[in-house]
Amino acid sequence: MHHSTRFSRRGWMAGLGGTLGAAAGGLWLNPRRVFADEGDPNATTDPAERRLLFVVCATGGASIIDSFLPVAIDEVPSGVDAGSLNAYPTDLITQPTGSNIRGVLPVPDTNFLTPGYSIAEFLGAHYADLTVVAHDVTSVNHQVAQKRALTGAGIDRGRTIAEAVAARYGLDLPLANCNMATEGYVTPGDDASLPVAARSEIIADPRMYAMSTHGSRGQLAAPATDVLARARRIREGLEEVSPFGLTYRDAPLRQRYLNTRSEISPQLEAMDAITKLMLLPSDAIPQNLGVSPSPLGDAMRTVLPGVDRDNWHQQGALAFLLSYYGLSCASTISLRFDPSFDGDAIVGAPLAFDFSHQSHRAAQNVMWGRVLQVVDGLVRLLKEYDYLGDPALGKMWDRSLIYVASDFGRDKVRPAGNDGFGTGHHLNNGSVLLSPLLRGNQVFGGVDPATLLTYGFDGRTGEADPNVTIREGEVYSVIAQALDVDFPGRRDMSGLLA
Amino acid sequence: MKTQRIIFPGVAILAASLAFGGCGDDDGTEPEAPAADEVAASTRNNLVWKRYNVIERDLSRALELAPEELCQELGTFGCIREAHLVTLGGHDPIHQGLYEPLAEPLVTTSLALDRIALSACRVRVDLDRTTPVVFTALDLDGPAPDAESEAFSQTVESLYRRLLSRDPLATEVDVIADLLVDEQGGRVSSADFAQLACFVVTTTTEFLFV
Numbered sequence: 163m164h165h166s167t168r169f170s171r172r173g174w175m176a177g178l179g180g181t182l183g184a185a186a187g188g189l190w191l192n193p194r195r196v197f198a199d200e201g202d203p204n205a206t207t208d209p210a211e212r213r214l215l216f217v218v219c220a221t222g223g224a225s226i227i228d229s230f231l232p233v234a235i236d237e238v239p240s241g242v243d244a245g246s247l248n249a250y251p252t253d254l255i256t257q258p259t260g261s262n263i264r265g266v267l268p269v270p271d272t273n274f275l276t277p278g279y280s281i282a283e284f285l286g287a288h289y290a291d292l293t294v295v296a297h298d299v300t301s302v303n304h305q306v307a308q309k310r311a312l313t314g315a316g317i318d319r320g321r322t323i324a325e326a327v328a329a330r331y332g333l334d335l336p337l338a339n340c341n342m343a344t345e346g347y348v349t350p351g352d353d354a355s356l357p358v359a360a361r362s363e364i365i366a367d368p369r370m371y372a373m374s375t376h377g378s379r380g381q382l383a384a385p386a387t388d389v390l391a392r393a394r395r396i397r398e399g400l401e402e403v404s405p406f407g408l409t410y411r412d413a414p415l416r417q418r419y420l421n422t423r424s425e426i427s428p429q430l431e432a433m434d435a436i437t438k439l440m441l442l443p444s445d446a447i448p449q450n451l452g453v454s455p456s457p458l459g460d461a462m463r464t465v466l467p468g469v470d471r472d473n474w475h476q477q478g479a480l481a482f483l484l485s486y487y488g489l490s491c492a493s494t495i496s497l498r499f500d501p502s503f504d505g506d507a508i509v510g511a512p513l514a515f516d517f518s519h520q521s522h523r524a525a526q527n528v529m530w531g532r533v534l535q536v537v538d539g540l541v542r543l544l545k546e547y548d549y550l551g552d553p554a555l556g557k558m559w560d561r562s563l564i565y566v567a568s569d570f571g572r573d574k575v576r577p578a579g580n581d582g583f584g585t586g587h588h589l590n591n592g593s594v595l596l597s598p599l600l601r602g603n604q605v606f607g608g609v610d611p612a613t614l615l616t617y618g619f620d621g622r623t624g625e626a627d628p629n630v631t632i633r634e635g636e637v638y639s640v641i642a643q644a645l646d647v648d649f650p651g652r653r654d655m656s657g658l659l660a
Numbered sequence: 661m662k663t664q665r666i667i668f669p670g671v672a673i674l675a676a677s678l679a680f681g682g683c684g685d686d687d688g689t690e691p692e693a694p695a696a697d698e699v700a701a702s703t704r705n706n707l708v709w710k711r712y713n714v715i716e717r718d719l720s721r722a723l724e725l726a727p728e729e730l731c732q733e734l735g736t737f738g739c740i741r742e743a744h745l746v747t748l749g750g751h752d753p754i755h756q757g758l759y760e761p762l763a764e765p766l767v768t769t770s771l772a773l774d775r776i777a778l779s780a781c782r783v784r785v786d787l788d789r790t791t792p793v794v795f796t797a798l799d800l801d802g803p804a805p806d807a808e809s810e811a812f813s814q815t816v817e818s819l820y821r822r823l824l825s826r827d828p829l830a831t832e833v834d835v836i837a838d839l840l841v842d843e844q845g846g847r848v849s850s851a852d853f854a855q856l857a858c859f860v861v862t863t864t865t866e867f868l869f870v
Contacts, residue, residue, distance in 0.1 A: 377774030
């Protein structure tokens with residue numbers, strides 16, 4: 163950035179042209195090369211090696227004993243008051259033929275919540291790919307617990323698992339790590355050494371995000387592409403001669419901004435991300451703007467029917483599109499705490515799973531269904547589509563892992579015989595994972611029918627062990643090991659790998 | 661306005677401004693630009709990202725447009741406070757639970773700013789056709805002026821004063837003169853020049869960071 167000679171405009175522009183030309187020439191080889199020398203020595207930019215992570219956050223405390231580890235009332239040992247435990251009647255528990263995992267059927271009373279997709283539907287369709295991990299967490303504060311669910315309570319230098327995957331596989335991707343989540347789930351990790359390219363791109367509105375990926379298209383009377391490109395080059399010239407630019411030529415914040423503007427922004431425009439990621443239907447886009455819906459829009463609507471009206475479904479759709487088109491390798495989505503409506507029906511509880519404070523079973527049952535509908539959609543899409551549309555790279559599913567994270571569990575007790583009870587937060591819980599890279603149709607750990615507390619397992623063998631407590635760091639390690647992300651202190655969780 | 665601009669960037673930029681000869685000469689000529697190696701790089705690089713509300717306020721004031729006139733996405737969504745709020749450093753506590761604004765710009769921040777600048781500048785140009793406010797020296801229905809003309813230098817000076825609160829350096833005026841012609845050297849329209857000159861100044865890092 164230091165210049166040793168006095169320069170004229172013409173001379174400067176000639177030099178700039180050369181610089182930009184060199185940058186453009188190398189764009190497709192390694193568009194984020196300015197960042198690529200940072201971080202993990204095992205980082206790869208080979209699409210054939212790339213793995214894909216989808217973190218699906220069940221905000222508010224999704225209880226595993228209300229979904230895939232239910233205990234039946236008649237399984238509670240004699241001498242224990244089953245009516246005071248959150249145990250289910252036997253006829254509300256299902257276990258599909260061939261499944262090693264059980265699930266809770268739709269409960270009869272969902273309060274004012276409108277049930278949709280059910281746990282049972284999901285289990286029937288996906289039990290073979292389902293991995294249930296019993297574990298505890300270390301906080302019952304929402305924001306703290308949410309962040310620890312993604313950082314493994316800080317086991318990997320404070321990185322979130324999405325940041326770690328992006329640092330391993332996404333340094334050449336323009337939007338390697340996209341986060342549409344809420345509260346603690348949208349909070350970045352704490353590793354200051356994380357490569358810039360692995361930092362999360364925060365997405366507030368998945369429906370409108372495509373518009374952010376192009377500097378002009380869709381704006382009325384926008385200049386032609388070549389005219390705008392030339393204006394941008396001239397702008398870079400101004401940066402180099404302005405007193406501000408010269409004075410702050412070494413300012414890291416400004417340098418990073420300029421790097422992104424000159425390298426990533428053109429890449430996003432050249433990839434036509436504005437079209438590929440556009441979730442709005444054609445009738446919602448004025449025809450004179452040159453903006454088109456995503457070619458996969460109808461495919462999204464088939465498996466995520468709320469794409470046109472439901473932020474949760476929109477998050478799922480955008481996560482898939484970002485991965486399919488090679489823009490991202492790690493996406494984080496979450497339920498939000500505000501209620502969701504479908505017409506007059508309340509399909510998403512206020513406070514999401516945390517509505518369990520008021521109405522535990524209704525909130526858990528309806529919200530698990532809501533979460534799993536988007537997971538179902540993702541799995542179906544990942545199994546249907548070749549990665550990057552290239553049959554040689556195989557189905558996206560083959561390289562994917564879905565982590566259904568939550569804040570914590572819920573109380574295991576209830577007022578005797580009461581089905582309309584509320585619960586507080588509890589450290590004890592479990593998580594759900596889906597991936598061909600893991601042993602599916604398996605529960606790792608178990609649940610004590612006398613207390614409804616889950617217990618852990620031996621990570622090397624996968625054998626259940628009531629004396630073992632698994633925590634966030636082990637869950638993080640399972641995901642990292644399955645996705646071949648190494649870090650100092652990673653736990654050996656080989657027993658869970660396929 | 662000029663006083664604020666000098667105060668905000670702090671000591672380093674003040675020193676740089678003084679080194680560059682202040683804010684214009686009394687005889688109307690643009691200040692001379694020093695060579696790059698004559699400008700000390702700041703050792704206090706604690707720049708602050710100008711967030712959505714300041715961008716909106718500064719752009720609105722500079723171009724004398726109401727905030728809602730600056731930019732709309734798809735003719736429906738406000739660019740700054742709706743479509744690109746978080747991208748521009750805003751927070752979204754109600755819907756996303758994003759209680760604190762982001763520490764640094766996102767990948768898409770520069771693109772969002774480009775969109776807003778293009779829109780706001782075009783709106784100003786269109787309004788100035790009937791009631792000139794910013795581009796008072798230009799005939800917006802004619803071709804762009806000559807680089808040596810008073811109309812050109814006055815336009816650039818107006819943009820710098822309105823958007824960056826200072827006068828342009830001669831080298832900066834020289835760079836912007838390239839916008840008067842297209843890639844093939846043909847003269848562009850005055851309206852296109854006005855929009856693009858406004859765009860490049862608005863989207864410099866000097867506008868975005870303080």
